[in-house]
Amino acid sequence: MTLIEAVPNVSEGRRPAVIQSLAAAVEGHADVRLLDVSSDAVHNRTVMTMVGPPEALRAALVSLFAVAIDAIDLRTHTGEHPRLGAVDVVPFVPLSPEDMPVCVDTAVAVAETVAARYDLPVYLYEAAARIPQRQRLEVIRHGEFEGLAEKMRASTWWPDFGPRRPHPSAGASVVGARTALIAFNVNLRTTNLDVARDIARHIRASNGGLPAVKAIGLRTADPEIMQVSTNLVDYRTTGLHTVFDAVRTEASRRDVTVVSSEIVGLAPAEALLSTATHHLRLADFTTNRILDYRLRP
Amino acid sequence: MTLIEAVPNVSEGRRPAVIQSLAAAVEGHADVRLLDVSSDAVHNRTVMTMVGPPEALRAALVSLFAVAIDAIDLRTHTGEHPRLGAVDVVPFVPLSPEDMPVCVDTAVAVAETVAARYDLPVYLYEAAARIPQRQRLEVIRHGEFEGLAEKMRASTWWPDFGPRRPHPSAGASVVGARTALIAFNVNLRTTNLDVARDIARHIRASNGGLPAVKAIGLRTADPEIMQVSTNLVDYRTTGLHTVFDAVRTEASRRDVTVVSSEIVGLAPAEALLSTATHHLRLADFTTNRILDYRLRP
Numbered sequence: 001m002t003l004i005e006a007v008p009n010v011s012e013g014r015r016p017a018v019i020q021s022l023a024a025a026v027e028g029h030a031d032v033r034l035l036d037v038s039s040d041a042v043h044n045r046t047v048m049t050m051v052g053p054p055e056a057l058r059a060a061l062v063s064l065f066a067v068a069i070d071a072i073d074l075r076t077h078t079g080e081h082p083r084l085g086a087v088d089v090v091p092f093v094p095l096s097p098e099d100m101p102v103c104v105d106t107a108v109a110v111a112e113t114v115a116a117r118y119d120l121p122v123y124l125y126e127a128a129a130r131i132p133q134r135q136r137l138e139v140i141r142h143g144e145f146e147g148l149a150e151k152m153r154a155s156t157w158w159p160d161f162g163p164r165r166p167h168p169s170a171g172a173s174v175v176g177a178r179t180a181l182i183a184f185n186v187n188l189r190t191t192n193l194d195v196a197r198d199i200a201r202h203i204r205a206s207n208g209g210l211p212a213v214k215a216i217g218l219r220t221a222d223p224e225i226m227q228v229s230t231n232l233v234d235y236r237t238t239g240l241h242t243v244f245d246a247v248r249t250e251a252s253r254r255d256v257t258v259v260s261s262e263i264v265g266l267a268p269a270e271a272l273l274s275t276a277t278h279h280l281r282l283a284d285f286t287t288n289r290i291l292d293y294r295l296r297p
Numbered sequence: 298m299t300l301i302e303a304v305p306n307v308s309e310g311r312r313p314a315v316i317q318s319l320a321a322a323v324e325g326h327a328d329v330r331l332l333d334v335s336s337d338a339v340h341n342r343t344v345m346t347m348v349g350p351p352e353a354l355r356a357a358l359v360s361l362f363a364v365a366i367d368a369i370d371l372r373t374h375t376g377e378h379p380r381l382g383a384v385d386v387v388p389f390v391p392l393s394p395e396d397m398p399v400c401v402d403t404a405v406a407v408a409e410t411v412a413a414r415y416d417l418p419v420y421l422y423e424a425a426a427r428i429p430q431r432q433r434l435e436v437i438r439h440g441e442f443e444g445l446a447e448k449m450r451a452s453t454w455w456p457d458f459g460p461r462r463p464h465p466s467a468g469a470s471v472v473g474a475r476t477a478l479i480a481f482n483v484n485l486r487t488t489n490l491d492v493a494r495d496i497a498r499h500i501r502a503s504n505g506g507l508p509a510v511k512a513i514g515l516r517t518a519d520p521e522i523m524q525v526s527t528n529l530v531d532y533r534t535t536g537l538h539t540v541f542d543a544v545r546t547e548a549s550r551r552d553v554t555v556v557s558s559e560i561v562g563l564a565p566a567e568a569l570l571s572t573a574t575h576h577l578r579l580a581d582f583t584t585n586r587i588l589d590y591r592l593r594p
Contacts, residue, residue, distance in 0.1 A: 049588075244578075260578045260580045263582055265586075267588060269589045272569070276573045277569075279541070279572060279576045280541050281541075281557045282559065282560065284559065290565070290569065292590075294332045294563060295332075296593065
């Protein structure tokens with residue numbers, strides 16, 4: 001049976017009762033395994049990682065949308081992380097590369113269902129995009145919830161499914177399919193958000209920085225700590241240590257130190273292993289040499 | 298069913314046909330899974346990693362001894378790595394800490410059987426040692442095969458099982474039980490073996506260096522590269538990156554650079570993960586956050 005992954009990002013990271021309801025909506029679907037729930041109060045956002053057969057995942061996502069749309073009102077929502085809607089973005093991710101078409105089909109089915117059921121505009125993105133301009137999430141999300149009504153006046157921003165105006169409280173959602181991504185944040189000891197933003201601009205692929213890296217500068221809960229928040233969209237092209245070292249180098253040029261980093265959600269073992277092999281200059285080491293792997297039945 | 302690990306180190310790393318026969322001897326036992334065979338021609342040594350139920354492992358080891366004793370003659374054996382016998386050392390390793398008594402019992406059973414069957418002196422070591430002086434492998438192996446006949450004249454070095462003199466061609470074997478160990482070698486760009494030996498002396502626990510680290514200096518196949526060959530006997534106490542960084546610091550003081558490192562056999566994922574989290578200053582990351590782990594049934 002084909003298993004795929006879904007990683008919905010929901011615009012709620014502060015109210016435990018709502019986050020519990022979101023998890024319960026997914027856990028009500030027996031065939032879906034909710035692997036991780038990572039909430040960030042400053043981002044005011046929760047990233048949920050789940051795995052299951054496409055049809056069960058589709059049903060779980062429809063339930064998740066119901067709870068999120070009921071509980072979250074973007075008109076009063078504040079948070080560091082950019083967002084367009086209550087269920088901000090839902091990527092489906094193949095666990096085996098050949099399952100990308102299944103992920104695209106599942107994304108389209110979820111988009112169509114939730115648009116009709118909740119009267120919600122939905123944009124298809126990345127591998128599921130039907131319009132080239134909509135491949136990149138940040139382009140769709142540009143202007144955020146607050147700019148959405150104005151943005152949707154142009155026919156170029158009419159959604160792939162649903163009404164041609166925002167949902168009053170839930171905004172719009174972006175649903176699609178993409179390869180595995182690592183959400184990796186590097187924390188800097190500075191009170192100056194512009195330092196984090198400037199480093200983010202410097203390292204991101206779209207400005208000619210590190211290939212396959214997206215980056216923005218954000219505040220954290222601690223006013224003395226600012227964050228370079230990155231997405232590694234192909235960790236085999238640019239890995240965790242390359243991003244970390246680049247941020248550290250740029251920070252050091254600005255007399256700022258790196259205090260810590262964090263991975264949001266889950267990460268593939270290979271990404272961490274390659275950091276270890278890089279630092280140890282380890283020759284000829286693959287996941288085949290990891291005892292825990294070899295002990296699998 | 299209890300599964301335990303065995304990691305026999307055999308004094309043959311050059312003749313492919315012999316190494317294949319050693320592997321075949323193990324693979325002839327259906328319940329035993331041979332996970333890894335790492336041979337080093339310069340060490341003239343092969344490290345085999347296998348897992349199975351205790352009784353099946355016992356039988357596989359008895360078969361392995363038969364092949365090794367038949368094929369290997371220590372009187373003509375040369376190699377960089379210290380050794381006492383054809384099957385030099387056989388540790389049994391619990392995969393769960395509570396299985397150490399099972400490993401001790403299996404070690405004693407193997408020791409008793411091979412001593413009787415092959416007229417071979419066998420010493421019990423580490424957790425299986427019956428004499429405190431025999432806990433440490435390097436103390437038992439001191440003097441190597443060439444010094445064994447003389448060493449065994451003293452009653453303090455009469456074996457735990459078998460005759461009170463070396464096997465003419467197979468020397469003696471050391472069999473026991475211990476916790477998981479990582480064999481980790483760091484390669485230095487120098488023609489001077491004394492640099493590697495000096496660094497090894499500097500970092501090893503027995504000289505007040507890094508806790509839970511054993512180290513010796515060895516030659517490699519490349520005359521321009523010398524090696525600090527280490528055993529991390531408790532990687533949670535002293536991890537790969539700590540050993541690597543210590544060797545690099547000591548090497549740099551001697552104007553020598555570190556070119557690479559290698560792990561012999563298998564290593565637990567946690568040991569590599571902790572190297573990655575150390576270098577990335579990664580907060581709150583455990584193996585629970587590794588996607589591949591969470592996808593296990």
